[in-house]
Amino acid sequence: MTAYAPETPDLLTLDPEAQDLLFREARTANTFTDEPVSRAQVQAIYDLIKWAPTAMNAQPLRMVLLESAESRARLLPLMGEGNRAKTETAPMTVLLAADTSFHEELPRTFPHATGLKDMFEDNAAARQRTARLNSSLQVGYFILGARAAGLAAGPMTGFDVDAVSAEFFPDGDHEVLVVVNLGHPGEGAWMQRLPRLDFDEVVTAL
C-alpha cells in the first residue's frame, strides 16, 4: 500500500497501480545495486516514449549511453561533487541532450511544413529555444519511461553543462540538459520525501 493515496482516484483513468509505479511510489534513487541495465532496456524506454508529443514533431532529444568504464571516467570530474559517487556506481548513466540541429530532420519528420527547415536555419535563437523546450519535455517523458521499465531513475542537473556538452558532443550543436542514472535502488537509495506545492499555490483560474 502506498503512503500517497490518490487524492481524487475516481477522476483518473490510469490504473492506480500504474499511477504508483510512475508517480507516487517512484522516487529519485541515490544508490543502486549491482544489477545491470542493458542497452535493450533503454531502447524499450525510448520506443515507448518516442510517441509522446513534441512541437512540430521535432524530437530534438539525443542520448549518450555511458556503458564503459572509460566513458564514465570522462564524465565524473565534470559532475558536481555530490553527484560523483552515485554516478560512478550506477549500472547505467545516460546523457540527455538537446540537438540544436534538429531542424535538419524536419523535412522527414514534419514533411507537410515546407520551408520550416530554412526558417530555423536562419534563426539560431529560435532553434535553441525550440531544442531546449522540446528536449526537456522528452526528458520528462524519459524519466517516467524509465519507471515504466521498472527502473529507478536518478536525474541530475548538477554538472558543468558546457564542459559535458563539449566532451561528448564535440560538434558544438548539442547541449546536455540532464544526466540520468538508471538502475535498481540500493541501500539507502531514498532521501526524505520533500513537500510538493499544493494545487491552489500553482493555479489561477480565470
Next chain:
Amino acid sequence: MTAYAPETPDLLTLDPEAQDLLFREARTANTFTDEPVSRAQVQAIYDLIKWAPTAMNAQPLRMVLLESAESRARLLPLMGEGNRAKTETAPMTVLLAADTSFHEELPRTFPHATGLKDMFEDNAAARQRTARLNSSLQVGYFILGARAAGLAAGPMTGFDVDAVSAEFFPDGDHEVLVVVNLGHPGEGAWMQRLPRLDFDEVVTAL
C-alpha cells in the same frame, strides 16, 4: 488493439494498456466535443504529476486555467492563427508557465540546502535556466497526466510568448511555455501520425 504494438514488451513493467493510454494510442487532439472538463479534473492531474521529480524539488510550473469566455477572449488574438479555432472551442485551456521566482519557495520545498534561495536571488540567469528546464519537465509530466485522466491534450507552442506572458502574468516573473487544450476528441481530431526517429538515430553508446 493498437496499431503500435510494443516493440519490446517483456522489458517494460508498466501494463500494456497503460502504455497505450499514455504513449501509443494517445494523440494530440485538434478538435474537441462539447463534453466539459472540470477544475477538479485538472486538480486530479496535478495531484498525480506533482510527485514527479524536479531539480532541487523546485517545482517552478505555474498554471492558469481559462474557464471563462472572457479569459479565453484575451488569449485568442495572441495565439498563432492556426491555433485559434481549436483553442476557442476546447472545453478547457491551460497556460503552463515557468515561475522565475520559484526560489522564494525553496526554504520550504528544499529546506536542507540553506543559502540556495540567496544564490538564485543573485543570479537571474541561473534562475531563468532552472525555471525553464524544470517547468518543461513538468509540462511533459502534465501532458501524460492529462492522458492518465482520460483526456486528450492538445499542446501548442505557436503563440506570442511575450504577449501571452505579459497578459496573464503582469508581474513579469513568469514565462508561458506551452498552452494546452484539454477535452475529449471531436470529429477529425487527429492529424496523420508522423514518423518518429529510430533509437539508432538518437543514441550513441560509449
